[in-house]
Amino acid sequence: xxxxxxxxxxxxxxxxxxxxxxxxxxxxxxxxxxxxxxxxxxxxxxxxxxxxxxxxxxxxxxxxxxxxxxxxxxxxxxxxxxxxxxxxxxxxxxxxxxxxxxxxxxxxxxxxxxxxxxxxxxxxxxxxxxxxxxxxxxxxxxxxxxxxxxxxxxxxxxxxxxxxxxxxxxxxxxxxxxxxxxxxxxxxxxxxxxxxxxxxxxxxxxxxxxxxxxxxxxxxxxxxxxxxxxxxxxxxxxxxxxxxxxxxxxxxxxxxxxxxxxxxxxxxxxxxxxxxxxxx
Amino acid sequence: xxxxxxxxxxxxxxxxxxxxxxxxxxxxxxxxxxxxxxxxxxxxxxxxxxxxxxxxxxxxxxxxxxxxxxxxxxxxxxxxxxxxxxxxxxxxxxxxxxxxxxxxxxxxxxxxxxxxxxxxxxxxxxxxxxxxxxxxxxxxxxxxxxxxxxxxxxxxxxxxxxxxxxxxxxxxxxxxxxxxxxxxxxxxxxxxxxxxxxxxxxxxxxxxxxxxxxxxxxxxxxxxxxxxxxxxxxxxxxxxxxxxxxx
Numbered sequence: 077x078x079x080x081x082x083x084x085x086x087x088x089x090x091x092x093x094x095x096x097x098x099x100x101x102x103x104x105x106x107x108x109x110x111x112x113x114x115x116x117x118x119x120x121x122x123x124x125x126x127x128x129x130x131x132x133x134x135x136x137x138x139x140x141x142x143x144x145x146x147x148x149x150x151x152x153x154x155x156x157x158x159x160x161x162x163x164x165x166x167x168x169x170x171x172x173x174x175x176x177x178x179x180x181x182x183x184x185x186x187x188x189x190x191x192x193x194x195x196x197x198x199x200x201x202x203x204x205x206x207x208x209x210x211x212x213x214x215x216x217x218x219x220x221x222x223x224x225x226x227x228x229x230x231x232x233x234x235x236x237x238x239x240x241x242x243x244x245x246x247x248x249x250x251x252x253x254x255x256x257x258x259x260x261x262x263x264x265x266x267x268x269x270x271x272x273x274x275x276x277x278x279x280x281x282x283x284x285x286x287x288x289x290x291x292x293x294x295x296x297x298x299x300x301x302x303x304x305x306x307x308x309x310x311x312x313x314x315x316x317x318x319x320x321x322x323x324x325x326x327x328x329x330x331x332x333x334x335x336x337x338x339x340x341x342x343x344x345x346x347x348x349x350x351x352x353x354x355x356x
Numbered sequence: 357x358x359x360x361x362x363x364x365x366x367x368x369x370x371x372x373x374x375x376x377x378x379x380x381x382x383x384x385x386x387x388x389x390x391x392x393x394x395x396x397x398x399x400x401x402x403x404x405x406x407x408x409x410x411x412x413x414x415x416x417x418x419x420x421x422x423x424x425x426x427x428x429x430x431x432x433x434x435x436x437x438x439x440x441x442x443x444x445x446x447x448x449x450x451x452x453x454x455x456x457x458x459x460x461x462x463x464x465x466x467x468x469x470x471x472x473x474x475x476x477x478x479x480x481x482x483x484x485x486x487x488x489x490x491x492x493x494x495x496x497x498x499x500x501x502x503x504x505x506x507x508x509x510x511x512x513x514x515x516x517x518x519x520x521x522x523x524x525x526x527x528x529x530x531x532x533x534x535x536x537x538x539x540x541x542x543x544x545x546x547x548x549x550x551x552x553x554x555x556x557x558x559x560x561x562x563x564x565x566x567x568x569x570x571x572x573x574x575x576x577x578x579x580x581x582x583x584x585x586x587x588x589x590x591x592x593x594x595x596x597x598x599x600x601x602x603x
Contacts (some may be wrong), residue, residue, distance in 0.1 A: 113442045114481030115507070118549035138441020144365035151441060176372040179437035182404040185371065185397060188383075193364050220393040222385030225363060259387065290388035295396055 079104050079131050079165045079277060079321035081347065083340035086325050092122050094333040102340050104131035104165065106323050110138045113154050123162065131165040133277065133323070134158060138180065141200045141214070142173040142187040152207040159208055166277060166321070168213035168246045169204070171197070171234065188223035189233040194240075201241040213276045214238075215246035218254040218283075218296035230255070231269035238274040245271065248279035249310045250302065250325075254294040263309055272317050280310060280343065281325040299328040302339060311346050318354055319347045375401050376434050405433040408443045413450060413473045415525045416466060428457065444481055447474060465516035465537075472522050475510045475543045476551045482508035485596040492598040493586075499574025503567055504597035505589065508545035511564045512553070514538060519555050542585075546592045560585045572600065 082103030087095075095101070105126055112119050112134075126132065139151060159167060172184035187193050205212055216234060228236070234245055247270065256263035282300030286293050302310075302324065314320065324339045367383055374381040380394040387393065406429040410417045417425040432453050438446040451467040451474065460466050485506045493501065512519070519539040524531055540561035542554045556564065559580045566576035567585075576582070589595050 110441045110443065114444050116484035117481050117508075117545060119481070120484070121549065140441075144362065144368050148440070154442070173368060174441070176368060178439055179372075180439065180441050181372075181375070181401050182408065182438065182441075182443065183397060183400040185368075188364070188367060190364070192362075196364060220396045221390065222387065223367070224383050224385055225367070226385070258393070259385075288389040288392060293389070293392065293396075 077131070077165055079133055081319035081321055083343040083347070084131075084133065084321060084323045085336050085340060086323065086327060087123075087126060088326075088330050089118070089122060090330070091333040091336070092126075095126065098333075098337075099129045101337055102130070104133055104321060104323075106133040106135050106325075109134045109136040109155055109158055109167075112158055127162055127164075132162060133166040133168065133321075134162065134164040136167070136169040137184070138174060139169050139200075139204065140173045140175045140180075141169055141204065142171055142185075142193070142197055143175060143200075144173070144196065145177075147200050147203055148175070149207075152204065155204075156208055159210070166213060167208060167210060168215055168277065170215045170217060171237075172217050184217060186217060186219045186221060186223070188225040189228035189230060190225055191227070194228065194233060194236060198237055198240045201237065201243050205241065205243065211242060211244060213244040213246040215248055215279065216251050216255075216270075218248070218251040218294075220258055220293070220295075222259060229269065231266060231271070235269075235271040235274075238271055243274075244276040245274045246277045246279060247272070247275045247313065248281070249313060250279065250281040250283055250306050251296060253303070253306050253309060254283050254296045257292055257294045260291060263305075264312070267309060267313060272313065275317065275320060278310065278313070278320050278322045279325050280306060280322060280339075297328060298325050300326075301335075302342075307342065307346075310343070311349075314346055314350045315353070317350075319350050322347065371397075374398075402430055402433065405429065405437070408438075409433070409447060409450070412447045412477050413470055415473055415522050416450075416454075416470050418525050419463065419466065419469065419521075420460065424459075428459070431457070444477065447477070450474070465514070465518055465521060468514035468516050468518040469521055472512055472514070472518055472541070472543070472553065475512055476553065479508040479510055479543055479545045479551045480549070482506070482545060487593040488595045488598045490590050490595070490598075499572065499577075500600050501573045502570065502599040503573060503576075503589070503595050504599060505568060506544060506594045506596050508551075509564075509568065509589075509594050510543040511561055511568055512541040512543050513561055514540075519553055522553060542588060544592060544594050554588060556585070 080103035084104035085102050087105040087107045170184050174181050252263050252266050256266050280302045281298045284295045284297045322343045370381040375398050380391050409429045436449045451470040454467045516537040517534045517539050519541045520534050540556040545551050563576050563582050563585050
């Protein structure tokens with residue numbers, strides 16, 4: 077079963093009692109895979125309970141698919157164990173690297189888009205999909221720098237990855253807005269080029285802004301409500317694709333559950349609008 | 357003949373080095389304010405690792421102060437970075453790091469307080485296990501029984517009053533004069549997933565250590581009254597199996 081084409085929320089353990097009181101308030105919850113790689117205890121008890129009433133998306137942040145070296149097969153095994161245990165409706169990871177040698181860096185770092193990196197990433201995705209026995213989604217990044225060596229646009233790069241590996245894409249609309257603003261390009265042009273037919277899930281999140289001499293620098297902080305221009309871009313995407321699973325991500329300065337629900341309600345109105353148009 | 361250079365690997369090595377230095381790597385695209393842009397990554401990496409460490413060791417952070425902790429976390433993370441993406445397993449080297457870190461040499465109890473916090477984290481994530489039926493203890497001679505304890509059970513001891521230091525640095529705790537060390541405790545996960553730190557006497561701690569080591573009950577409790585430790589283990593559902601009760 078795929079994720080439902082409804083709003084979803086990042087799962088925060090502090091909201092667990094409210095979530096149990098309001099079962100089904102959203103169609104799915106998303107968790108970071110690495111937080112559920114302990115042996116037992118409360119995290120697993122909560123995730124099992126959550127999965128009884130909701131679809132689950134497992135979102136990895138640690139595989140370093142964009143790394144130059146080989147994938148960590150121990151980590152692939154951990155992911156496989158988690159996926160076998162929970163049978164989540166979706167598994168996704170990032171177009172980024174996050175480890176160097178034996179050190180894991182706990183951030184999603186950028187890479188040049190070249191023929192070489194394309195081949196490496198496609199090999200990593202093939203290996204991942206084989207090891208996990210399922211199709212994965214790959215998320216577009218929020219970036220603050222570009223690389224002189226890049227010869228591919230990000231959208232062409234993602235399209236080609238999807239074509240070569242058969243993976244789906246996770247379209248983070250906030251990342252599109254952050255990246256386009258930071259690199260002084262047009263987010264609508266990015267979305268016009270994006271292979272929307274490959275999108276299996278959407279992410280929406282808040283960002284912080286500061287002013288540089290030549291324009292704004294946006295930081296993908298997941299610490300605020302989704303910004304209005306991101307909602308507008310999201311509506312335009314949904315008008316083209318129809319309803320898609322749409323996650324509100326809020327990982328820092330996490331607000332109370334009702335605030336997250338009001339963000340989800342805003343996404344739901346847009347999804348309903350698209351459903352009505354299609355039904356008409 | 358030398359191997360062909362790998363530009364992807366070379367770029368990542370440079371980028372990684374720059375994360376821990378005060379410079380911006382070469383090879384980035386021509387954009388305004390490159391130093392500020394790169395700083396986002398440096399801040400994310402350092403802030404992310406520091407937050408993970410402070411979640412694991414909140415009392416250490418409280419004892420040394422947030423600013424000092426941040427600076428110390430940077431040194432620890434640069435020298436002992438996580439070896440896997442499973443951050444809940446990171447920090448095992450932190451107590452030994454504190455023992456050898458000169459700026460905290462005047463706080464000799466810190467490594468033991470860190471060991472206590474580490475034990476709590478391990479207990480929180482330890483494997484689940486069934487709870488044994490306590491009626492199996494009701495045999496005429498229980499001395500040959502072997503109690504298998506839950507994977508979350510840890511016997512803790514410190515030459516310092518680390519249990520009191522930890523307790524007095526919990527939110528809302530009352531300050532009181534510290535007793536002299538040593539101190540002992542049982543650290544384990546209870547049925548509702550809390551991980552209390554339960555102070556023990558030296559004798560109870562010795563019984564607990566022998567039970568963890570797998571000694572039969574009679575041998576573990578030799579020369580002492582095991583009622584207190586047995587009551588704690590039963591009360592919190594920490595005995596997973598009682599062996600040796602069938603011939």
